[in-house]
Amino acid sequence: xxxxxxxxxxxxxxxxxxxxxxxxxxxxxxxxxxxxxxxxxxxxxxxxxxxxxxxxxxxxxxxxxxxxxxxxxxxxxxxxxxxxxxxxxxxxxxxxxxxxxxxxxxxxxxxxxxxxxxxxxxxxxxxxxxxxxxxxxxxxxxxxxxxxxxxxxxxxxxxxxxxxxxxxx
Amino acid sequence: xxxxxxxxxxxxxxxxxxxxxxxxxxxxxxxxxxxxxxxxxxxxxxxxxxxxxxxxxxxxxxxxxxxxxxxxxxxxxxxxxxxxxxxxxxxxxxxxxxxxxxxxxxxxxxxxxxxxxxxxxxxxxxxxxxxxxxxxxxxxxxxxxxxxxxxxxxxxxxxxxxxxxxxxx
DNA sequence: TATTGTTATACTCTATAACTATA
DNA sequence: TATAGTTATAGAGTATAACAATA
Numbered sequence: 001x002x003x004x005x006x007x008x009x010x011x012x013x014x015x016x017x018x019x020x021x022x023x024x025x026x027x028x029x030x031x032x033x034x035x036x037x038x039x040x041x042x043x044x045x046x047x048x049x050x051x052x053x054x055x056x057x058x059x060x061x062x063x064x065x066x067x068x069x070x071x072x073x074x075x076x077x078x079x080x081x082x083x084x085x086x087x088x089x090x091x092x093x094x095x096x097x098x099x100x101x102x103x104x105x106x107x108x109x110x111x112x113x114x115x116x117x118x119x120x121x122x123x124x125x126x127x128x129x130x131x132x133x134x135x136x137x138x139x140x141x142x143x144x145x146x147x148x149x150x151x152x153x154x155x156x157x158x159x160x161x162x163x164x165x166x167x168x169x
Numbered sequence: 170x171x172x173x174x175x176x177x178x179x180x181x182x183x184x185x186x187x188x189x190x191x192x193x194x195x196x197x198x199x200x201x202x203x204x205x206x207x208x209x210x211x212x213x214x215x216x217x218x219x220x221x222x223x224x225x226x227x228x229x230x231x232x233x234x235x236x237x238x239x240x241x242x243x244x245x246x247x248x249x250x251x252x253x254x255x256x257x258x259x260x261x262x263x264x265x266x267x268x269x270x271x272x273x274x275x276x277x278x279x280x281x282x283x284x285x286x287x288x289x290x291x292x293x294x295x296x297x298x299x300x301x302x303x304x305x306x307x308x309x310x311x312x313x314x315x316x317x318x319x320x321x322x323x324x325x326x327x328x329x330x331x332x333x334x335x336x337x338x
Numbered sequence: 339t340a341t342t343g344t345t346a347t348a349c350t351c352t353a354t355a356a357c358t359a360t361a
Numbered sequence: 362t363a364t365a366g367t368t369a370t371a372g373a374g375t376a377t378a379a380c381a382a383t384a
Contacts, residue, residue, distance in 0.1 A: 036328055037312050037328075038312065038315050038316045038319075038324055038327060038328055038331075039218060039311065039312050039315050041327070041328045041331040041332055041335070042211075042214060042215060042218055042315070042331060043215075043218075044331070044332070044335035045211060045331040045332075045334040045335045046211060046212075046215045047335070048334060048335045048336075048337075049208060049211055049212075049334075063373095065374090080342075080343090081342075081343065082341080082342060082343080090374090090375075090376090091375070091376055091377075092342085092343075092344085093343090093344075093345080093346095093375090093376080093377085094374070094375060094376075095343095096343070096344070096345095097373090097374080097375095098374095116341095116342090116383080116384070117342095117382080117383060117384090118341065118342040118343070118382065118383045118384065119341085119342050119343075119383095120342095120343090142208065143206050143207065143208050146207050146208050146211070146334060147207045147334070149333050149334070149336065150207075150330065150333060150334070154330060154333075155207055157326070157330065158207060158210070158327070158330040158331070158334070159205060159206075159207055159210045161319065161323060161326065161327040161330070162207075162210040162211060162213070162214040162327070163210055163213070163214075164318050164319060165214040165217060165218075165315060165316070165318070165319070165327070166210070166213035166214045166216070166217045167217075167318065168217070234351090249365075249366090250365070250366065251364080251365060251366080259351090259352075259353090260352070260353055260354075261365085261366070261367085262352090262353080262354085262366090262367075262368080262369095263351070263352060263353075264366095265366070265367070265368095266350095266351085266352095285360080285361070285364095285365085286359080286360060286361090286365095287359065287360045287361065287364065287365045287366070288360095288364085288365050288366075289365090289366090
């Protein structure tokens with residue numbers, strides 16, 4: 001009978017802030033700096049968003065990937081590891097480690113499934129639910145901080161333009 | 170006398186495409202999907218940009234970080250490893266491996282510095298210069314593809330709004 | 339046979355600490 | 362003493378391959 005592996009550190013790099021991702025880093029800066037290009041502007045805005053996202057996470061001890069895993073588990077009452085791997089687009093063993101880490105942090109638990117002993121359901125613990133509630137509140141503030149310098153109309157306009165950029169052309 | 174370490178693979182994951190970075194992945198999707206939020210729109214646009222960036226790199230065998238290193242070396246005639254580490258905001262040993270990889274790929278060479286035998290200059294090889302020229306051409310196309318569905322006015326507007334988002338508030 | 343989870347292994351990127359050679 | 366580069370080591374994240382238990 002499979003037992004969850006336990007050898008995963010409980011406090012990941014979520015606590016240590018992951019080096020503010022300089023805009024030069026992803027190959028956009030040196031080419032685009034002079035042109036006021038869309039690519040560079042998008043990159044800079046994304047760097048800012050990333051910084052604010054980590055400020056938002058603060059002392060919760062979560063990484064972005066774990067935030068996503070947590071919210072996927074919170075949302076889907078039928079979540080298991082294979083499904084999580086598919087949702088996150090990661091390999092099975094990676095999902096396993098992710099769940100191990102969330103379990104070690106006391107946020108998630110594995111529940112037996114009646115009638116199928118191969119798998120188990122993933123669910124939030126009480127601590128996990130509290131953390132999710134914290135996250136929901138902070139995400140709302142975070143969204144406001146991103147758009148802090150824009151009027152409602154400008155913000156709507158920006159979202160509209162970004163959606164058109166995001167569409168597969 | 171220090172000799173450059175040579176044990177670095179020449180063809181990195183630049184060839185293997187790095188898994189298209191699903192928008193769910195960085196903790197933005199599950200919270201924001203319903204709101205049409207700026208955070209989510211920004212994230213989606215960035216995912217699209219990332220995809221196009223890798224399409225652009227194509228068969229050049231480069232990663233985004235190596236593109237940046239290459240362009241930094243191309244731009245600064247006085248580049249060395251410590252300076253490169255500072256520019257990329259990475260640790261010294263990481264910069265070393267980066268340079269080793271670029272050297273193994275035949276794009277960059279280490280040149281002796283008259284009067285200071287501790288360091289050497291980093292410079293592009295002939296192959297490196299050819300690659301950079303290719304990159305410049307492709308970057309121009311890339312920029313156009315990002316904004317393909319926008320008019321000139323819309324694009325300028327979008328850049329303006331993004332710059333305001335990117336500003337530290 | 340197929341599915342779920344697991345183990346073993348390896349590779350990349352990153353970091354810190356301690357070292358060498360040189361200034 | 363300080364600087365440039367290097368080595369050794371470690372940790373997080375990713376992957377593939379092979380496996381056990383169960384369906």
